[in-house]
Amino acid sequence: MQDISLEKAIDMLLAQVDRVREAEEVPLMEALGRQLAEDYIAPFDNPPFDRSPLDGYTFAAQATAGADKDHPARLTIIGEECAGQYFDQSVPVGSAVRIMTGGAIPAGCDCVVRQEEVTVTGDTLCVPYELHHHENYCFAGEDIRKGTLLAKAGTRLTAAHLGAFASMGLAAVKVIRKVRVAIASTGDELLQPGDPLAPGKIYNSNLYSLSGRLRELGFEPEVLGILPDDVDAAAAEIAKWQDKVDLFLTTGGVSVGKKDIMHGVVDKIGKRLFWRVCMKPGGPSIAYTFGKTLGIALSGNPFAAYATFELIARPVLVELSGEQDLAVRHGQAVLTDAFPKASKGRRFIRAYHENGKVRLPQQHASGSLFSVVGCNAFVAIPAGTDPLPAGTKVDIILL
Structure with missing residues (x-):
């Protein structure tokens, strides 16, 4: 099929692809911006124990009944606990444990007093006012309760998600695998930047502009470089990527000149969907399939390649990724x-x-x-x- 409208071309391309739904497990530290492949439920309370919100002393509040600055409650200090430690004894009424912020509140204690508001002489703690049940007290699960839905499948993970997942002890998560895109340029006239400029040659800008654009949109292309103006050699190289990538992009070789090799390449390795879209620039674009992979061969003219990428290839990337916010x-x-x-x-x-x-x-x-x-x-x-x-x-x- 040839000489079709842009809308028809896009419809034909989208009919060849489905949204990527395969899952892969990645380390949590590498999961920023990735889409979850499944729901995640909190496996336990966070914090996992009742804890102190401040540096001070913890005890049974009833031991301070009636206390004031003239008649302070006197309690015996029987131990000390910093964050990360665990005081495994039950604290009797009238006794206290020095505790640091984040420390687990021991059994028998139900409040915490600020260390700045008490006096200590030896092992005697003097508290100059009454405290109440659960005063200055953080409960287990105050942040996240066991069974809470942390995030649904399809959620794009933010930095806050990573922190919440880490607090649940998750070192890795299952995410949708990334869309796989390969990109290459054709043309014996092309040189890579850094090579000496020779007569009749030009530097390959398309590979840089389009691979850069893919990265701006959140994709990580496999950049293959320059393919020779030889049908057999180019076809052999492209065929290596059959079923390994979702989309194979090339620039150049799509018109009717002697070195416009992509027609022959497509005939060798795949099935042509269309050639020539009724638009300027970039009209001679070719679309084809080889195996499960979709190929789009764009014009080699720099702006034509840039424009047809945005107008023809970008809708395919939106469909593959499910990222509707990437659509023009x-x-x-x-x-x-x-x-x-x-x-x-x-x-x-x-x-x-x-x-x-x-x-x-x-x-x-x-x-x-x-x-x-x-x-x-x-x-x-x-x-x-x-x-x-x-x-x-x-x-x-x-x-």
Whole structure:
């Protein structure tokens, strides 16, 4: 199928993928931002014991009945407990244990007095006022009760979740595995940055802009580098990733030139879904499947690759991940600059959107990437549109 609408292309792509639901266990320290694969229930109370909220002394409150500054209650100090220790004796009425913040309150005690508010002589504690049952007292489960739902399946873990899970002793959690994406460029004309620039060669920008964009969206692509302009060699390399990744992206080799190899690659390893989308830039894009893996071959022109990634590949990533907040947003705005070209076909141009207005860069060529810097939107221009004067209300896609 070829020469299809953008909407038809997206529908065909989405029909080939399902949301990733496979689970994997990861260390809790590495789980930030990951989606839980199952519900998590608190296995015990937190704190797991009644504890002191302050540094002081703990005892039975009834021992201070009637106490005042002129007639303080006198208790015998029989021990000391810091946080992390455990006083395993029952404390009789009239006795006290020195306790530090976070210490487990011993049996027989039901209150805590601040150490700044008492006097101590030898092993005698003088308390100058009455205390009441459970005064200055933290109960077991005060933070989390056993059986509490900590987080539902599908929850994206925040730093606060990690802290709560750690307080439950969880060293690892089951999360949805990450969407697997591989990316490569084609073209014998390409060099990697750092190599000497040779006559007729250009540096490979697509691999950096698109892999960077994937990371901005929260994905961790497998970056493969440059594939040669050889059908057999490129097909063999791409075929290695069949069923190992969910999405395989390439740039270049999609038009009708002598070195546009992706047509032959697709014929060798998979099944073509479509070629050519009725849009500019990036119309010659190819979509295909090989095994369970979806492949999208984008134009090699830098802006065309950037735009078709956003418009064609990004919806696939949203479907695979279930992350609807990654989807592009549509709206309307007013042009502050004129667009002087008539649009015979459907066109998307780069723009900067702010406060309901869009500003256009001077450069709109498909091969220009620098003019994308600072842009955060596309202006969507329908087919058959005349030049657009400043002040025109236009449809926009927010990236």
